[in-house]
Amino acid sequence: MQPIRVAINGYGNLGRAVEAAVHAAPDMELVAIFTRxxxxxxxxxxxxAVHVDQAAEYVGKVDVCxxxxxxxxxxTDQGPQFxxxxxxxxxxxxxxxxxxxxxxxxxxxxxxxxVSVISTGxxxxxxxxxxLIAEAxxxxxxxxxxxxxxxxxxxxxxxxxxxxxxxxIQYTVPVEEAKASxxxxxxxxMTAREKHRxxxxxxxxxxxxxxxxxxxxxxxxNYFEPYDTTVEFISAEEMERDHARxxxxxxxxxxxxxxxxxxxxxxxxxxxxxxxQFTGAMVTATCRAVARLAAGSQSGGVSxxxxxxxxxxxxxxxxxxxxPEQLRKELx
Amino acid sequence: MQPIRVAINGYGNLGRAVEAAVHAAPDMELVAIFTRxxxxxxxxxxxxAVHVDQAAEYVGKVDVCxxxxxxxxxxTDQGPQFxxxxxxxxxxxxxxxxxxxxxxxxxxxxxxxxVSVISTGxxxxxxxxxxLIAEAxxxxxxxxxxxxxxxxxxxxxxxxxxxxxxxxIQYTVPVEEAKASxxxxxxxxMTAREKHRxxxxxxxxxxxxxxxxxxxxxxxxNYFEPYDTTVEFISAEEMERDHARxxxxxxxxxxxxxxxxxxxxxxxxxxxxxxxQFTGAMVTATCRAVARLAAGSQSGGVSxxxxxxxxxxxxxxxxxxxxPEQLRKELx
Numbered sequence: 324m325q326p327i328r329v330a331i332n333g334y335g336n337l338g339r340a341v342e343a344a345v346h347a348a349p350d351m352e353l354v355a356i357f358t359r360x361x362x363x364x365x366x367x368x369x370x371x372a373v374h375v376d377q378a379a380e381y382v383g384k385v386d387v388c389x390x391x392x393x394x395x396x397x398x399t400d401q402g403p404q405f406x407x408x409x410x411x412x413x414x415x416x417x418x419x420x421x422x423x424x425x426x427x428x429x430x431x432x433x434x435x436x437x438v439s440v441i442s443t444g445x446x447x448x449x450x451x452x453x454x455l456i457a458e459a460x461x462x463x464x465x466x467x468x469x470x471x472x473x474x475x476x477x478x479x480x481x482x483x484x485x486x487x488x489x490x491x492i493q494y495t496v497p498v499e500e501a502k503a504s505x506x507x508x509x510x511x512x513m514t515a516r517e518k519h520r521x522x523x524x525x526x527x528x529x530x531x532x533x534x535x536x537x538x539x540x541x542x543x544x545n546y547f548e549p550y551d552t553t554v555e556f557i558s559a560e561e562m563e564r565d566h567a568r569x570x571x572x573x574x575x576x577x578x579x580x581x582x583x584x585x586x587x588x589x590x591x592x593x594x595x596x597x598x599x600q601f602t603g604a605m606v607t608a609t610c611r612a613v614a615r616l617a618a619g620s621q622s623g624g625v626s627x628x629x630x631x632x633x634x635x636x637x638x639x640x641x642x643x644x645x646x647p648e649q650l651r652k653e654l655x
Numbered sequence: 656m657q658p659i660r661v662a663i664n665g666y667g668n669l670g671r672a673v674e675a676a677v678h679a680a681p682d683m684e685l686v687a688i689f690t691r692x693x694x695x696x697x698x699x700x701x702x703x704a705v706h707v708d709q710a711a712e713y714v715g716k717v718d719v720c721x722x723x724x725x726x727x728x729x730x731t732d733q734g735p736q737f738x739x740x741x742x743x744x745x746x747x748x749x750x751x752x753x754x755x756x757x758x759x760x761x762x763x764x765x766x767x768x769x770v771s772v773i774s775t776g777x778x779x780x781x782x783x784x785x786x787l788i789a790e791a792x793x794x795x796x797x798x799x800x801x802x803x804x805x806x807x808x809x810x811x812x813x814x815x816x817x818x819x820x821x822x823x824i825q826y827t828v829p830v831e832e833a834k835a836s837x838x839x840x841x842x843x844x845m846t847a848r849e850k851h852r853x854x855x856x857x858x859x860x861x862x863x864x865x866x867x868x869x870x871x872x873x874x875x876x877n878y879f880e881p882y883d884t885t886v887e888f889i890s891a892e893e894m895e896r897d898h899a900r901x902x903x904x905x906x907x908x909x910x911x912x913x914x915x916x917x918x919x920x921x922x923x924x925x926x927x928x929x930x931x932q933f934t935g936a937m938v939t940a941t942c943r944a945v946a947r948l949a950a951g952s953q954s955g956g957v958s959x960x961x962x963x964x965x966x967x968x969x970x971x972x973x974x975x976x977x978x979p980e981q982l983r984k985e986l987x
Contacts, residue, residue, distance in 0.1 A: 343914035459940045459974035582675035585929030597917030608791045635972040642791035
């Protein structure tokens with residue numbers, strides 16, 4: 324078997340995680356890491372850094388490109404740009420705009436005979452798969468998603484924009500009682516406040532009024548006001564020592580009844596020591612699936628057509644380097 | 656859209672559960688329930704009972720047949736027999752013999768241009784999907800499956816074969832500390848005894864020696880001796896009142912590290928008020944997937960060839976009655 328030749332676009336936390344996961348995969352080979360920065364300035368580990376303007380030179384040398392752009396803004400440009408050249412995988416996570424992004428990618432792929440899987444990772448991604456299957460098996464029921472305990476980038480940014488804040492980080496924390504309610508099938512009535520609370524850790528600038536910062540945080544509309552929010556002031560040293568990792572995770576819970584009346588519940592829980600590392604691991608497994616789909620790999624008699632897809636369209640076997648025979652023998 | 660035309664073979668607990676789930680599905684229609692018994696003797700709810708000898712008359716009128724034979728012995732005969740006539744779905748669960756059963760079914764399907772998905776349900780089935788994806792995302796790690804609290808038919812049968820036992824039931828119970836160990840990545844060293852314990856409830860025949868029954872149970876090799884086993888004697892009324900439902904469930908846990916070193920864990924938990932009802936719900940969702948696969952339904956540009964498949968080969972979207980657009984908008 325030829326190894327799957329992978330390129331990466333973007334070398335932030337996610338790009339580094341994909342680099343490490345591809346390197347560790349027995350059936351993959353890392354070809355290049357594309358960057359907008361000066362390639363000389365990048366300390367890549369397992370493949371050369373290449374300026375993004377030279378990406379087109381890699382057509383025919385790359386089976387799939389993992390798009391690790393740092394934000395939704397990056398991907399809306401880079402997705403179509405790269406899908407015109409390569410099969411791609413991305414973790415586009417702006418839920419409201421996914422249908423629009425899908426249409427754009429689908430057109431570009433169709434025009435360029437490429438295959439792209441958008442919005443993989445854990446949410447969207449693994450959580451989406453769980454929501455779909457749980458709902459299909461238990462059509463009569465209710466699905467609730469909890470996030471955390473983990474860092475929310477958007478909420479952390481909101482804190483950092485407040486005057487007098489030198490550094491800040493926000494953890495979204497699911498309320499344990501709410502999980503129990505969801506499992507018991509009583510999630511319907513829960514408010515945002517009942518489901519999650521918000522923990523903020525702030526380094527105040529010298530001379531800043533802590534009470535005023537706290538007040539500005541907890542009353543901030545949409546971000547913090549609808550939640551029980553705690554604010555703790557810490558030192559710059561504590562921030563660096565205790566809050567540099569990016570843990571996250573969460574739960575998808577579906578509780579319902581089968582038609583003959585029995586109560587049934589399904590729960591999927593992730594406890595992640597590092598959000599970007601885990602997302603990178605799922606992006607990497609999805610790269611394997613896309614390379615096989617695009618190559619017309621036959622699992623379930625599947626062959627792929629050019630276009631955009633999501634994790635909903637991927638037979639699970641394609642994520643694994645094991646053969647169908649091994650999978651049936653060892654994991655079924 | 657034409658409804659998916661479903662038949663059922665076998666009318667035990669599982670057949671009844673599939674009957675109810677197909678009836679509740681908006682996109683399915685129940686055509687017939689095949690039985691080896693006198694069809695007149697069956698009180699079916701949503702479709703006529705038909706003697707199994709007449710099944711061949713339904714070729715062309717059925718898109719998929721759910722094989723609900725009550726045991727592995729039934730399915731090894733009925734699987735090939737029905738796969739020669741219809742697309743089929745079954746819940747074949749003899750793990751050790753799955754590769755052999757797969758080969759037989761694959762040949763029959765290829766010869767008869769049918770599509771069969773074997774071994775769906777929750778284990779094998781949903782648990783298998785979780786094991787595969789978790790391992791693909793976290794190749795460095797360890798997967799542990801816990802079962803229960805739930806009734807084990809095999810262990811209950813073993814109790815009932817003991818002289819002096821009028822009725823008996825056995826619950827497999829996972830040890831909570833063992834789950835915690837598995838989540839912490841320390842499952843490697845655990846013995847059978849450390850992972851599960853066994854709770855037996857027995858109705859003793861009049862005049863039977865309870866102490867002797869208890870001794871025979873707890874010392875029974877393979878079944879009970881390797882476990883901490885408790886035996887409680889109850890009345891026939893208690894047996895009927897408290898142990899008629901068939902709850903079950905369990906956990907698939909994978910704990911490991913991403914290549915950059917962070918600890919990550921994935922846990923999938925089912926808490927089932929009724930094992931056959933839930934299995935029937937998953938069999939029904941799989942019938943939908945098979946009917947679409949066989950019809951060349953295109954999700955992910957997928958079209959099916961005749962042959963045998965497993966849940967590993969099924970794109971999740973095919974389980975759901977919703978359109979790809981709806982799924983992307985609502986569940987991604």
